[in-house]
Amino acid sequence: MEIGIIGLPNAGKSTLFNALTKGHAPVSGYPFTTIDSNVGIVAIPDTRLDFLFDLFQPQKKTPAHIKFIDIAGLVKGASRGEGLGNRFLAYIREADAVLHLVRTFENPEVSHxxxxxxxxRDVEIVETELILSDLESAEKALQKTETAARTGDKNAKEKKEKLEKIKICLSDAKPASASGLAFEEIREFNLLTSKPVLYAANISEKTDRETLQKLKNYAESKNSGFIEIYSKLEEEMIELEELERQQFLKELGIEISGLEKVITESKKLLNLISFFTVAGKEETRAWNIKHGAKAPQAAGKIHSDMEKGFIRAEVYNFSDIEKHKNEKILHEKGLIRSEGKDYVIKEGDVCLFKFTPFRDTPIKV
Known part of the structure; x- marks a missing residue:
């Protein structure tokens, strides 16, 4: 899972990036502190994975990960070269989703x-620049595709039709997601405005609730996710031990951390679920996959050969192993099932995949 962080300069993007990744990206009260992209990879906390690791005691525990990319702030006119321009948008074109951070408070030390x-207003400025950037990309792609389409290339013709729809939509100041085409149909074009968006309100004790509600209403009108996050406070907790951090949040009346909010809402936006594999005494691992994915696709997350040679999957749900704490008991109760290629993976499934190898080198499952 890869998330690109966008917003105006001084919205608090680098502060949020540091809070999420426990990193040390430069932060200042002046615009354009970030002049290149910051990249951080974060393990996704999952108490179910911790339970499986403690139960089976393998050599290794591997969580699923989320990659955050923080780019320079966009300003009005970025598409025309204002500020640092929009050249940094290339860093997040392949991201799965966009986290749009929006400042909601005054701070005399950090000018807006x-x-x-x-x-x-701030959201609309940034989104206008994304639309203009996508329009430029779509026009370039359309020029190339038109040449191929004239040769009779069927795929090029289909691609051309999609790009023409997208161009009309973008030219009308609407995001590519409003083109009527499904995301999977236009994924190949890497358009920023086709991606799911999570709006994150950067709050403080000075945030006005009425102002905050307007932003939430805007997010809802776009069928997008919305969270509130106190970036500065989260950043200040970086050096705390986990138990200290949890206690600190509890004292402030904060139920879950910013990272947990981002992960939960991002998984919802991207329609992801989690499943687990237990490879004997070697490794216990968590994986993310699209809701509705079938067993062979889940096997393919581990290795493409496992999807090609898929035979069956032995499956039980985490809730059952949590209750009985022993696979032998699960077998006796008939809670471990043998599933074929049409089985749809469920949230919390623990899977052992059987497959025919396509090469001599053994593959760990």
Whole structure:
């Protein structure tokens, strides 16, 4: 899972990036502190994986991961070269989703680039620049595709039709997601406005609740996710031990951390579920996969040969092993099932895949 972080300069993107990744990206009260992309890979906390690791005691525990990419802030006119321009958008074109961070509070030490707090205005400025950038990309792709389509290439013709729809949509100042084409149909074009968006309100004790509600309403109108996150506070907790951090959050009345909010909402946006594999005494591992994926696709997350040579999967759910704490008991109760290629993976499934190898080198499952 890969998330690109966008927003105006001084919205708090680098502060949020540091909080999420426990990193040390430069932060200042001046615009354009980030002049290149910051990249951080974070393990996704999962108490179910911890339970399986403690139960089976393998040599290795491997969580699923999320990759965050923080780029320079966008300003009005970025598509025309204002500020640092939009050249950094290339870093997040292949991201699965976009986290749009929006500042909701005044701070005399960190000036707002537009001189006032108006979250919806700020969002619309950034989204306009994304649309203009996508329009440029779509026009270039369309020129190349038209040449191929003239030769009678069927795939090029289909691609051309999609790009023409997208171009009309973008030219009308609408995101590519409003083109009427499904995301999977236009994924190959790597358009920023085709991606799911998680709006994150960067809050403080000075945040006005009415202003915050307007941003939430905007997110809902776009059928997008919305979270509130106190980036500065989260960053200040980086050096705390986990138990200290949890206690600190509890004292402040914060039920879950910013990272947990981002992970939970991102999985919802991307329609992801988690499953697990237990490879004997070697490894216990968590995986993310699209809701509705079948067993061979899940096997393919581990290795493509396992999908090609898929035979069956032995499956039980985490809730059952959590209750009985012994695979032998699960067998006796008939809770371990042998599933074929049409089985749809469920949230919390623990899977052992059987397959015919396509090469001599053994593959760990």
């Amino acid at each position: 680039i537009l001189g006032s707090i108006d979250p919806v």
